[in-house]
Amino acid sequence: MLSLKKITIISTICATALFGAPTPFSSFDTDGNGYISETEFYQTQARNMEQRASENRMMKNAANAPQFSDVDADGDGKITEMEHLRFQNQRMSEMKNNKQQGMRKGGGQGQGMGQGRQ
Numbered sequence: 604m605l606s607l608k609k610i611t612i613i614s615t616i617c618a619t620a621l622f623g624a625p626t627p628f629s630s631f632d633t634d635g636n637g638y639i640s641e642t643e644f645y646q647t648q649a650r651n652m653e654q655r656a657s658e659n660r661m662m663k664n665a666a667n668a669p670q671f672s673d674v675d676a677d678g679d680g681k682i683t684e685m686e687h688l689r690f691q692n693q694r695m696s697e698m699k700n701n702k703q704q705g706m707r708k709g710g711g712q713g714q715g716m717g718q719g720r721q
Contacts (some may be wrong), residue, residue, distance in 0.1 A: 604721035
């Protein structure tokens with residue numbers, strides 16, 4: 604039987620294949636103590652944003668970046684690897700759902716110039 608952690612990891616890997624790689628836990632846990640502090644969280648987030656900007660990559664949704672409290676599910680001031688994986692999985696699932704809804708609502712490439720259009 605698969606554990607919740609294994610299911611979460613598998614889901615994250617699948618979502619990563621669809622939407623790009625999220626920042627791994629080890630990149631946030633800079634001191635290697637097994638959890639992410641609030642300082643580590645915001646420093647890593649800022650470092651990632653700076654790197655994207657220096658590569659002239661789009662910064663869409665930067666204003667919607669998660670807050671520490673969004674990821675720290677139990678509110679103990681530490682983000683465990685499981686909390687990190689669950690949040691990433693949730694976020695990827697939301698992105699997938701938003702993308703699918705956009706396509707259903709005419710969020711594709713427009714009407715085009717198909718037969719009968721002028």
